[in-house]
Amino acid sequence: MTRIPVVERIMKANDDVALANRRLLDAHAIHAVNIIAAPGAGKTSLILAVAQALAGRRRVGVIEGDLASDVDAQKVRAAGLPVHQINTGGGCHLDARQVSAALAQLPLDEIDVLLIENVGNLVCPVSFVLGEHTRLAISSVPEGDDKPHKYPTVFANVDALALNKADLLAFMPYDVVEFERLVRTLNPEITFFQVSATSGAGIDDLANWLVELTA
Amino acid sequence: MHEYAVTESIVEIVCRHAADAGAGQVRRIHLVIGELATIVDESVQFYFDFISQGTVAQGAELSFRRVNVEVQCGACGHTWQPESADWTCPLCGAAQARVQAGREFYVESIEVEDA
Numbered sequence: 001m002t003r004i005p006v007v008e009r010i011m012k013a014n015d016d017v018a019l020a021n022r023r024l025l026d027a028h029a030i031h032a033v034n035i036i037a038a039p040g041a042g043k044t045s046l047i048l049a050v051a052q053a054l055a056g057r058r059r060v061g062v063i064e065g066d067l068a069s070d071v072d073a074q075k076v077r078a079a080g081l082p083v084h085q086i087n088t089g090g091g092c093h094l095d096a097r098q099v100s101a102a103l104a105q106l107p108l109d110e111i112d113v114l115l116i117e118n119v120g121n122l123v124c125p126v127s128f129v130l131g132e133h134t135r136l137a138i139s140s141v142p143e144g145d146d147k148p149h150k151y152p153t154v155f156a157n158v159d160a161l162a163l164n165k166a167d168l169l170a171f172m173p174y175d176v177v178e179f180e181r182l183v184r185t186l187n188p189e190i191t192f193f194q195v196s197a198t199s200g201a202g203i204d205d206l207a208n209w210l211v212e213l214t215a
Numbered sequence: 216m217h218e219y220a221v222t223e224s225i226v227e228i229v230c231r232h233a234a235d236a237g238a239g240q241v242r243r244i245h246l247v248i249g250e251l252a253t254i255v256d257e258s259v260q261f262y263f264d265f266i267s268q269g270t271v272a273q274g275a276e277l278s279f280r281r282v283n284v285e286v287q288c289g290a291c292g293h294t295w296q297p298e299s300a301d302w303t304c305p306l307c308g309a310a311q312a313r314v315q316a317g318r319e320f321y322v323e324s325i326e327v328e329d330a
Binding site for chain 1: 220221224225227228229233236238242246251252289299300301302303310311312313320321322323324325326327328329
């Protein structure tokens with residue numbers, strides 16, 4: 001029996017494709033945002049609200065990731081944005097290869113900010129880089145303020161967090177101060193937003209942040 | 216469920232290194248997995264038994280070395296292993312923890328029979 005040293009990162013194959021995606025995005029001066037959240041957190045609604053707030057300032061393109069259907073892509077297309085829908089067929093996350101294929105379908109010279117809506121899941125998407133420049137997590141008030149205890153990895157591995165459905169804070173027991181404190185212990189540099197895609201509160205802050213990132 | 220995709224990568228890496236070394240059957244695979252890598256050992260083993268069928272890695276035993284999360288306080292430099300998701304520094308109370316260990320996720324080595 002012989003022992004052969006390997007020391008190879010298991011995610012290397014994905015990371016290599018992600019790096020190629022990143023180079024392609026940079027060549028087209030596109031800033032890509034990987035949006036990670038649980039199902040129902042309001043990813044698509046927030047994308048539409050932010051895209052509207054960015055109108056005239058940045059051109060937004062969208063990649064939609066879902067297990068099945070193109071209902072999200074239809075909503076985005078109806079808003080007049082270039083969009084490509086990825087169906088993972090049961091896969092619980094987007095991977096770099098799927099995004100590479102999606103990029104080939106999008107008008108890259110007409111996009112400044114690419115919002116990539118990952119599959120609704122707080123666990124698996126964290127492990128798969130896509131070539132994004134920025135990671136944005138969305139948590140929503142009805143999910144509860146204890147989520148950082150239960151899913152620390154996602155909160156520790158994103159650049160920004162938007163607490164969505166903030167209009168519901170008036171109707172539910174939710175300790176937003178403790179929530180933010182816990183998130184910051186996991187991730188001291190995180191940028192924190194309180195937003196409501198429904199009322200529009202905080203959407204301008206999120207849009208202005210994206211403008212600054214792409215200045 | 217992303218263990219399926221991950222296990223495909225493991226089998227690819229193991230078979231490539233075994234072939235490069237001109238090795239025979241792979242008997243054991245040593246994996247290093249940080250607690251932040253959100254990987255379930257049993258799930259990897261389950262998929263491995265299926266995905267490795269017909270390869271030189273078929274029947275190999277998976278050995279998991281787990282790496283605890285270790286963080287360092289950005290304010291006072293204290294290093295500790297947090298036991299909950301509250302990473303407030305137990306010494307100075309600052310919320311400036313930086314991850315030092317726990318993100319590892321790689322194939323460390325393989326044990327093979329000589330061809």
